[in-house]
Amino acid sequence: MKPLMRPYGDTLNDGKMQLSFTLPMEVGPKGEAVAKALCETMGVADATVVHSEALSEHFSFYILYGTLTHAVDSDAVEVRDIDTESMSKDDIEAYIDAHFDHPITFIGASTGTDAHTVGIDAIMNMKGFAGHYGLERYRHVKAINLGSQVDNETLLEEAIKHHADVILISQTVTQKDVHIHNLTAFIELLEAENRRDDFLLIIGGPRITHALAKELGYDAGFGPKKYAHDVASFAAQALVNKRSQSKR
Amino acid sequence: MKLTLDTHTIDACRRDARHIADAIKTELDPYSTVSVERTVLRMLGIDGVDAFDVPYVNVLVDHVKTHGDLRFGIAHHMAWAIARTTKTPQTIAKRVAEGAMSLGDYFEPTTPDYTVLTPFINQSFARIRTQRQHRETVLENHPAPSPEKYVIVATGNIHEDIDQALSAAARGADIIAVIRTTGQSLLDYVPYGATTEGFGGTYATQENFRLMREALDGYQRHHGRYVKLVNYASGLCMPEIAALGALERLDMMLNDSLYGIIFRDINMKRTLIDQAFSRVISGYAGITINTGEDNYLTTTDAFEHAHTVIASQFINERFAEHARMPATLMGLGHAYEIDPSVDNSFLYEIAQAQLSRQLFPDAPLKYMPPTKHMTGDIFKGTVQNALFNIACVTTKQQIHLLGMPTEAIHTPFMSDRALALANADYIYKAFKAFADSVDIKPGSLIEKRAHAVLDNARTLLDDIREEGLFVTLKKGTFAGVSRGENDGKGLGGVFKKHPLYTNPIMERMLAACEEDAS
Ligand code: B12
Numbered sequence: 175m176k177p178l179m180r181p182y183g184d185t186l187n188d189g190k191m192q193l194s195f196t197l198p199m200e201v202g203p204k205g206e207a208v209a210k211a212l213c214e215t216m217g218v219a220d221a222t223v224v225h226s227e228a229l230s231e232h233f234s235f236y237i238l239y240g241t242l243t244h245a246v247d248s249d250a251v252e253v254r255d256i257d258t259e260s261m262s263k264d265d266i267e268a269y270i271d272a273h274f275d276h277p278i279t280f281i282g283a284s285t286g287t288d289a290h291t292v293g294i295d296a297i298m299n300m301k302g303f304a305g306h307y308g309l310e311r312y313r314h315v316k317a318i319n320l321g322s323q324v325d326n327e328t329l330l331e332e333a334i335k336h337h338a339d340v341i342l343i344s345q346t347v348t349q350k351d352v353h354i355h356n357l358t359a360f361i362e363l364l365e366a367e368n369r370r371d372d373f374l375l376i377i378g379g380p381r382i383t384h385a386l387a388k389e390l391g392y393d394a395g396f397g398p399k400k401y402a403h404d405v406a407s408f409a410a411q412a413l414v415n416k417r418s419q420s421k422r
Numbered sequence: 423m424k425l426t427l428d429t430h431t432i433d434a435c436r437r438d439a440r441h442i443a444d445a446i447k448t449e450l451d452p453y454s455t456v457s458v459e460r461t462v463l464r465m466l467g468i469d470g471v472d473a474f475d476v477p478y479v480n481v482l483v484d485h486v487k488t489h490g491d492l493r494f495g496i497a498h499h500m501a502w503a504i505a506r507t508t509k510t511p512q513t514i515a516k517r518v519a520e521g522a523m524s525l526g527d528y529f530e531p532t533t534p535d536y537t538v539l540t541p542f543i544n545q546s547f548a549r550i551r552t553q554r555q556h557r558e559t560v561l562e563n564h565p566a567p568s569p570e571k572y573v574i575v576a577t578g579n580i581h582e583d584i585d586q587a588l589s590a591a592a593r594g595a596d597i598i599a600v601i602r603t604t605g606q607s608l609l610d611y612v613p614y615g616a617t618t619e620g621f622g623g624t625y626a627t628q629e630n631f632r633l634m635r636e637a638l639d640g641y642q643r644h645h646g647r648y649v650k651l652v653n654y655a656s657g658l659c660m661p662e663i664a665a666l667g668a669l670e671r672l673d674m675m676l677n678d679s680l681y682g683i684i685f686r687d688i689n690m691k692r693t694l695i696d697q698a699f700s701r702v703i704s705g706y707a708g709i710t711i712n713t714g715e716d717n718y719l720t721t722t723d724a725f726e727h728a729h730t731v732i733a734s735q736f737i738n739e740r741f742a743e744h745a746r747m748p749a750t751l752m753g754l755g756h757a758y759e760i761d762p763s764v765d766n767s768f769l770y771e772i773a774q775a776q777l778s779r780q781l782f783p784d785a786p787l788k789y790m791p792p793t794k795h796m797t798g799d800i801f802k803g804t805v806q807n808a809l810f811n812i813a814c815v816t817t818k819q820q821i822h823l824l825g826m827p828t829e830a831i832h833t834p835f836m837s838d839r840a841l842a843l844a845n846a847d848y849i850y851k852a853f854k855a856f857a858d859s860v861d862i863k864p865g866s867l868i869e870k871r872a873h874a875v876l877d878n879a880r881t882l883l884d885d886i887r888e889e890g891l892f893v894t895l896k897k898g899t900f901a902g903v904s905r906g907e908n909d910g911k912g913l914g915g916v917f918k919k920h921p922l923y924t925n926p927i928m929e930r931m932l933a934a935c936e937e938d939a940s
């Protein structure tokens with residue numbers, strides 16, 4: 175039997191869902207009808223408006239419950255995740271020792287106009303985050319953190335200057351897809367300078383996923399609850415793979 | 423509800439803070455900056471941009487750098503040029519921008535007749551006074567409540583911001599802050615005109631200020647209630663934005679050099695000089711400033727570093743006093759940022775909030791909601807915000823920044839704001855007389871915590887007094903971020919004043935504030 179998936183309220187396959195959204199129209203019966211009609215078009219049947227209120231004369235807010243008529247075959251859903259194994263700090267250090275005759279150089283920054291540093295610091299700085307030490311504390315790793323508001327050109331210059339193996343980019347502000355524009359611009363810059371293959375490119379931030387990273391032309395992406403050892407594990411193994419591929 | 427606090431310790435903190443801030447003032451008084459000079463030009467009535475969208479005030483200051491001697495100040499050059507050409511500042515600006523005139527041709531290294539500037543200064547001052555008067559009159563009829571519910575709008579598009587602001591007003595917001603776009607702090611000019619493309623915020627421009635003010639005034643005319651408007655006098659154009667806010671009747675300005683130094687890597691000398699002038703302008707215009715101590719707790723642990731907030735509040739108080747600001751305009755900042763997994767976190771928050779309240783009894787304290795420990799769990803977030811709201815009313819904070827359930831996700835949606843306002847309203851009602859009905863037990867956890875934070879603040883202030891603020895900033899004491907005296911953005915815009923340098927705007931404003939005070 176196929177594991178068809180539907181949301182669960184209190185009975186298997188009842189398909190119960192809650193939704194809430196704002197409409198740019200006056201509150202009232204018409205607004206409620208529109209909200210229900212929208213649910214219907216999404217495949218949420220028998221939607222009931224359990225709450226509605228005016229946000230101003232021209233805007234209204236709705237909470238609805240309904241029954242989802244769709245189901246998804248969970249076997250057919252693919253997850254695009256990092257396939258290398260995540261190792262502990264000690265194991266990573268031993269791995270680097272065994273596979274590299276020089277320390278791995280990571281250079282990182284929070285780029286563009288983004289001034290958030292806590293994310294990149296969590297990965298790179300000595301102290302790390304949530305009990306996971308940062309790259310700076312790793313043996314056989316050189317971690318250069320350029321801080322925030324670093325423009326793409328500067329990041330590339332510094333990466334070349336320090337012979338970096340891995341470039342780490344953090345993006346926190348995502349409004350109006352500013353992170354997508356900025357990350358795309360960096361790939362374009364690398365390609366224009368013919369430098370794309372010189373580095374392993376890793377991005378991270380609260381709204382970053384591995385799938386997004388791949389889509390944008392990066393080697394990997396890390397989001398919340400990922401720490402230095404996840405990044406270092408991936409990087410060390412990916413660098414070894416890259417080397418063996420280029421030898422072939 | 424009251425804490426028993428040791429007045430000797432409090433006095434010692436104030437003495438230290440005075441020493442620390444006064445030393446900075448003495449060190450930086452001999453300097454001015456390009457942004458201070460541009461502000462003087464704005465106060466002479468210069469507005470507009472050249473063919474390349476460069477503001478005239480930038481054109482003029484850059485022009486004087488090469489064709490005059492900026493050390494004498496821009497007012498000096500303008501006074502000579504006006505005296506000799508009898509043209510208005512605006513005409514002079516246009517002609518210089520067109521390359522049809524050089525201020526170098528009129529410059530003399532002797533004191534000019536500054537009275538030629540008086541009619542233009544009078545115009546700006548009259549406008550600011552009228553704006554201030556208007557605010558005071560309206561607020562007399564409809565006094566601001568306490569606490570005041572403060573929400574942000576940040577769509578990037580001023581027209582969309584207005585829709586969001588009006589909806590928030592309709593749902594009871596007392597204060598609307600328009601957050602600035604990323605990157606604006608580092609622009610060494612103020613963009614011009616109405617703007618629709620910002621990220622994580624909207625450009626601060628004079629026209630955007632005017633449009634939002636007009637919308638909120640429209641709300642007030644219909645409903646009687648005055649809704650205050652906030653923006654950011656910060657970054658490399660700190661005093662210019664303060665001036666624009668004064669002209670367009672903003673009511674509050676985020677204004678804190680320490681924030682710019684720590685979180686935007688702006689050079690400390692540059693921004694402290696800029697801050698001094700911007701606070702004078704805000705004081706003169708009756709604009710409440712908001713300081714940024716709350717942000718320290720977003721990068722360091724709120725429990726361990728609580729005392730850095732108190733120490734910084736004392737220093738900020740003294741900087742505001744330099745500008746002759748009354749305490750009633752000092753919106754000193756702090757925040758509810760202790761990790762929710764800590765036992766008794768709510769009690770520690772009460773201790774901190776009540777401590778700030780009692781240390782600065784006349785200041786309209788700015789209280790920030792939980793941000794750092796907000797997650798994608800918007801339901802839990804609503805509970806976190808409820809606890810914060812309780813802390814706010816029970817310790818009688820004034821400027822109540824409402825927490826958004828979606829803090830960890832996006833800049834607020836219209837519905838997020840409405841939910842936040844409803845949350846606060848409910849708690850205001852439910853806890854109305856709570857603070858006046860309970861006491862903090864002597865020797866209790868809350869009181870002990872408050873004492874410990876105050877003692878640590880005092881020790882820290884002693885250290886800063888000993889080593890000087892610049893060294894403290896290098897050590898990374900605030901927010902765990904280290905900044906060097908000669909590092910950061912904007913140092914190139916700092917210059918040493920000539921003995922004949924005058925800033926007639928600053929002088930007149932300070933004199934007026936002095937008069938108001940006496
Ligand atoms: C702290 C904070 C600040 C501090 C930043 C201090 C500093 N030095 O970083 C201050 C107060 C300065 C600040 C300012 C602003 N902020 Co802010 N801020 C936050 C806050 C509260 C927490 C962010 C944080 O530190 N998280 C903790 C870190 C550890 O998490 P993280 O970044 O996700 O990192 C983890 C992973 O993602 C990953 N990771 C991150 N980076 C990288 C990189 C690599 C290479 C890898 C491998 C992994 C990785 O590893 C980390 C550990 O697991 C969030 C709200 C929230 N609760 O999330 C808002 C938030 C991020 N800020 C926001 C905004 C808009 C701003 C401003 C732009 C506001 C303004 N207009 O002025 C300004 C910044 C201006 C600018 N030029 O950028 C918005 C962003 C909205 C959006 N989605 O676009 C948020 C979501 C708040 C909101 N709802 O409005 N902010």
